[in-house]
Amino acid sequence: MNIIEIKNLTKVYDEKTIPVYALNGVNLSFREGEFTSIVGPSGSGKTTLLNLMGGLDAPTSGEIVIDQTDITRLKSRKLIDFRLRNIGFVFQSFNLIPVLTAKENVEFIMQLQGVNREQRDLRTLELLKSVGLGNKINARPGKLSGGQQQRVAVARALASKPKFILADEPTANLDSKSAENLLEIMEKLNREENITFIFSTHDSRVVAKARRVITLEDGKIVGDVLKNSPPKPPLPLGEGTGR
Amino acid sequence: MIFRIAFKNVWRNKVRSLIVIVAITLGLAGGVFTASIITGMVEQKIRTGINNEVSHIQVHHPAFQKNFESRYVIPDAMGVAASLAKMPAVKAVSARTRIAGMAASPNSATGIQILGVDPLQEKKVSTLFTTIHDSAGGYFTGRHRNQIVIGQKLATKLKIRLKSKVILRFQNPDGDLTEAAFSVNGIFQTSNTMFDETNVFVRKSDLDQVTGTDNGIQEIALILQNIDDIPAAEAAIKAKLPAMEVRNWVELRPDMGMITSAIAIEVYIILGIILFALAFGIVNTMLMIVFERTRELGMLMAVGMSKSRVFRMIMLETVFLTFIGGIVGMALSIGLVGLFSHYGIDLASMSKGLGAFGFDPKIYPYISTVFYINLTVMIFCTGILSAVMPARKALQLNPVEAIRVD
Numbered sequence: 287m288n289i290i291e292i293k294n295l296t297k298v299y300d301e302k303t304i305p306v307y308a309l310n311g312v313n314l315s316f317r318e319g320e321f322t323s324i325v326g327p328s329g330s331g332k333t334t335l336l337n338l339m340g341g342l343d344a345p346t347s348g349e350i351v352i353d354q355t356d357i358t359r360l361k362s363r364k365l366i367d368f369r370l371r372n373i374g375f376v377f378q379s380f381n382l383i384p385v386l387t388a389k390e391n392v393e394f395i396m397q398l399q400g401v402n403r404e405q406r407d408l409r410t411l412e413l414l415k416s417v418g419l420g421n422k423i424n425a426r427p428g429k430l431s432g433g434q435q436q437r438v439a440v441a442r443a444l445a446s447k448p449k450f451i452l453a454d455e456p457t458a459n460l461d462s463k464s465a466e467n468l469l470e471i472m473e474k475l476n477r478e479e480n481i482t483f484i485f486s487t488h489d490s491r492v493v494a495k496a497r498r499v500i501t502l503e504d505g506k507i508v509g510d511v512l513k514n515s516p517p518k519p520p521l522p523l524g525e526g527t528g529r
Numbered sequence: 530m531i532f533r534i535a536f537k538n539v540w541r542n543k544v545r546s547l548i549v550i551v552a553i554t555l556g557l558a559g560g561v562f563t564a565s566i567i568t569g570m571v572e573q574k575i576r577t578g579i580n581n582e583v584s585h586i587q588v589h590h591p592a593f594q595k596n597f598e599s600r601y602v603i604p605d606a607m608g609v610a611a612s613l614a615k616m617p618a619v620k621a622v623s624a625r626t627r628i629a630g631m632a633a634s635p636n637s638a639t640g641i642q643i644l645g646v647d648p649l650q651e652k653k654v655s656t657l658f659t660t661i662h663d664s665a666g667g668y669f670t671g672r673h674r675n676q677i678v679i680g681q682k683l684a685t686k687l688k689i690r691l692k693s694k695v696i697l698r699f700q701n702p703d704g705d706l707t708e709a710a711f712s713v714n715g716i717f718q719t720s721n722t723m724f725d726e727t728n729v730f731v732r733k734s735d736l737d738q739v740t741g742t743d744n745g746i747q748e749i750a751l752i753l754q755n756i757d758d759i760p761a762a763e764a765a766i767k768a769k770l771p772a773m774e775v776r777n778w779v780e781l782r783p784d785m786g787m788i789t790s791a792i793a794i795e796v797y798i799i800l801g802i803i804l805f806a807l808a809f810g811i812v813n814t815m816l817m818i819v820f821e822r823t824r825e826l827g828m829l830m831a832v833g834m835s836k837s838r839v840f841r842m843i844m845l846e847t848v849f850l851t852f853i854g855g856i857v858g859m860a861l862s863i864g865l866v867g868l869f870s871h872y873g874i875d876l877a878s879m880s881k882g883l884g885a886f887g888f889d890p891k892i893y894p895y896i897s898t899v900f901y902i903n904l905t906v907m908i909f910c911t912g913i914l915s916a917v918m919p920a921r922k923a924l925q926l927n928p929v930e931a932i933r934v935d
Contacts, residue, residue, distance in 0.1 A: 342831055342929045363835065370833025377932060381828035385537035397530040398833055446833070 289449050289482060290316040290339060295348035297334050297505075308334040309345070310505040316450065319480040321473065323493045326502035332486035333454055335502065339484070340373050340452045341365045353449055370398055374443030374451035378458045380435040382427040388414060388438045389423040395445040413441040417471050433464025437471060444475070450482035457489045469495050531838055535845035539853070542818075546850060549814050553807050553854025554861055560803040561862035561904065564796035565894035566874065571792045572895045574720070575778075575785050580656040581719045583781045584623075584750035585759055586766065588613070591774045593747055597642075599628040600702045602745030603773060610749050612769070618762040620752045621653035626733050627747040630699030632679070634687035639726070641683065643699055645733035645744060654752050657717050657730070666691045666715035675735050677711035680725025681718040689713060697729070701740040709739035720890070796900070797907075804907055807854075808915040815847050815919035826923050827931020836924050843920035844913070851912030859901065859908075869894045 292314040299306040309331045316322065324332045337343040339350060341357045350357050352372060360368055382391045389410050396406045414423050417437040419430075427435050436456060443451045453472075457465035473495055475481045485492050493499055501509030539546050579585060588609070590601035603609060606624050614622040626645030631638055648669040652658055658668035661678070669676050677695055689695060691713050698708040711731060719725055737743050753762050759777050767775045779786030819826065829839060873891045 337929050340831070342932075366830070366833055366835050369831070375828075375831055377828060377831075379824070381824060381932065383534065383825060383829075385541050386534065394530065394534075395832060398838070442832075 287318055288315045289318050291351040293349040296346045298346045307505045312507055318482055320482050320498055321476045321496055322484045322498040323496035324486045324500045325493055330502040331505040332502055336452050336454050336486045341369050372449045374448035376439050376443050376453035376456045378455040380439050382435055382438055384427050387424045387426055391438055392441045392445050395442055399446055413444055417441045432460050433467055436468050453485045455487055531842050535842050536849055538846050539849045549850055550854040552810055554858040556803045556807050557858030558861040560800045562865050564799055565866040565896040566892055567792055569893050569895040571788055577720055578785050579778050582724050583778045584654050585753045586751045586763055586777050587781055588749040589774045597629050599747055602747055606746030618753050618758040620754045623650040623654035623750045624746040625748040626736055626744045628699045630697055633696040634689045636688040642728050643697055644730050645736035646730055654750050660717045660719050661715045668715050675711045676714035678715040678730040681716050682722045682726040684716050702745050707740045804911045808911050811851055811915040812918050819919050819923045823931045823934040826926055827928045830928040839923050840920045843923045844916040847916030848912040855908035866894050866896050
C-alpha cells in the first residue's frame with residue numbers, strides 16, 4: 287500500500303528573476319515499510335524533495351498525497367499538526383534540545399500530541415531501549431556522543447508513531463562506527479517493526495543498506511532501483527518515475 | 530511542558546542570564562531605594578507638618594482665612610471645642626487665639642503669628658514641644674507670666690536666646706494696638722525653618738491679660754485617632770458647624786498635598802524609566818537568544834510545535850528572566866528599605882538646605898505596600914512587552930532555512 291504519492295512535483299526558486307528548478311515534474315510513490323535512499327550530487331534536489339515531503343516547504347506545483355491527504359493544500363496550522371502526527375524527522379545535526387534529558391527529548395513530541403504521562407513513560411523507555419540507550423535516559427545531549435545523540439533523535443522521530451521517517455543525511459556528522467551502529471538500529475526497526483525510512487544521503491553505507499535507491503539529478507529522477515530486482519532505466523528528462 | 534522547557538532555557542547560558550538578572554535587580558533596587566528616600570522625606574515632612582504645624586483638621590470663622598483678621602472669632606469657641614472633643618474620631622482638640630503681629634528685640638523686628646494656647650491642650654494636638662532640645666529651655670515651664678516659646682530661626686533673626694525679652698505688638702479683636710514684653714521660655718526647632726521663623730506661642734491667658742480683654746478663639750485644631758478618618762470626620766464636623774469653615778490639612782497646606790501627589794507620580798516615573806531602559810536590555814538578550822537558537826527553533830517547528838507554542842515559549846522565557854530579576858530586585862529593595870527605615874539616613878551635612886524646604890535632616894525611607902503591588906504589575910508588563918519582539922522574531926523563522934543555520 288502506498289503511503290506517499292507524489293505527482294508532478296515542481297519547485298522553482300527565484301521564479302520571477304532567473305528561475306532555478308530544484309525539482310522538475312517529479313512523480314514518486316512510497317510503500318509502507320520501505321528503506322529508501324535518495325541520492326544525487328549536491329544541488330540535485332534531494333533535500334528539497336525531503337522538505338516538500340515533510341511539509342516544511344511548499345511546492346510551486348504538484349501534489350503530495352500522504353494517507354489520502356494532499357499536504358500541499360493544507361493551511362499552515364493544519365500542516366504543522368499533520369507533521370506532528372504523521373511524519374518523523376531525523377536531521378543531519380541531531381537538533382536535540384540541550385536542556386532536556388534524552389528521555390525528555392523523546393517524550394516532548396508525545397507531550398505535543400497530548401499523550402498521557404503513563405503512556406509517554408512506557409513508550410519513551412521502550413524507544414530508548416530499542417535504540418540501545420536504555421541506560422542513558424537521564425543524560426543530557428551534552429553528555430552523549432554524536433552517535434548516541436542521533437539515536438535519541440531517531441527515538442524522538444519514532445515517538446509520535448509517524449507513518450514514515452524522513453532522515454536528511456543522518457550519518458553525515460557521525461564517525462564510521464557510529465554511522466554503522468545507527469544504520470543497524472534503523473534497519474532493525476524497519477525490519478522488525480515495519481517502520482518506513484526515507485533518507486537523503488551521500489553516504490555509501492546508507493546506500494548499501496537501502497533496499498531502494500532513487501537517484502536525482504538536476505531536479506529529476508534519473509534512477510529508481512529496487513535492490514534484489516533489476517534496475518529500472520531512467521525515464522527521459524522532464525518525467526518522473528512513478529511506481 | 531512549554532513552561533518547563535522555557536524555565537530550563539533561562540539557565541542554558543547561566544552567565545548571560547545572571548547578567549540580565551543582576552541588571553534588573555540592581556536597576557530595581559536602585560529605583561525603589563531612591564523612590565523610598567523621596568517618599569520617606571515627603572512622608573516625614575507631612576507627618577511633622579501635621580503634628581507640629583497644621584494638625585488634621587482646623588475650624589475657623591469663614592472670613593478669618595482671607596486676611597487673618599483676629600476679629601473673626603469662632604462664636605462659643607470653648608463650647609464648640611468641648612463638643613468636638615467628644616466625637617469618637619477625635620483624639621484631641623486645641624482652641625487657639627491666632628493674631629498677626631510683630632516680634633521685636635533690641636536688635637531686630639519681624640512679622641509673626643502669635644498663637645495663644647492652653648499648653649496642656651496644645652501638647653495633645655501638637656508635638657511641637659518635642660522639638661525643644663534640652664539646652665533650649667522648656668514648653669511653658671514654671672508659673673511666671675508672659676512666657677513665650679519661639680522658633681530657633683526667629684531667635685537667630687532677633688539675636689535673642691533663652692530668657693531674653695521679646696516685645697510683641699499686635700491689634701486685639703477690638704482694634705486696639707497692644708504691646709507687651711515676653712520672656713523666652715523655650716526655643717523649638719522643627720524641620721521647617723519658615724514655620725520656626727514666623728510662629729510664636731504664648732499662653733492664651735497671658736495674652737488676654739495684657740490686652741485686658743478676651744481675644745477670642747480664631748482657630749480650633751483637631752487631631753484624629755486615625756489620619757484615614759479625615760474625610761468622614763470632616764464631613765461630620767461640617768454638618769455640626771455649618772456656619773464655620775472646616776478644612777483638612779491638604780486644604781490648609783496645599784503645598785503639602787500637592788507634593789504628596791507630585792512625588793507619588795514622580796516615583797512611578799523614575800521606576801518607569803528604569804524598567805523601560807531594562808526592557809531594552811532584555812529585548813536585546815532575548816533577540817540574541819532567538820538568533821543563537823535558530824536551528825533549534827526550526828527543528829521544533831519542523832517536528833510539529835505550533836507557532837503559538839513557540840511564541841509562548843519565548844514569551845515565557847522572557848517573562849521568567851524578567852521575573853527572576855524582579856523578585857530578587859524586590860527582595861533586595863524590601864531589605865534595603867527595611868534596613869534604612871530602621872536606622873535612617875543622616876543627611877545632617879545638607880540639613881540647612883533641607884530644612885529650608887521643611888525636610889528633616891534624618892530621612893527614614895518608606896515605600897507603601899500599594900507601591901510594591903503596582904511595581905509587581907509594572908515588572909510583569911515590562912516582561913510581557915519585552916517578550917513580544919523576540920517572540921515575533923522566532924515566529925518569522927522559516928523551519929527549512931532555520932534547520933540549516935550553523
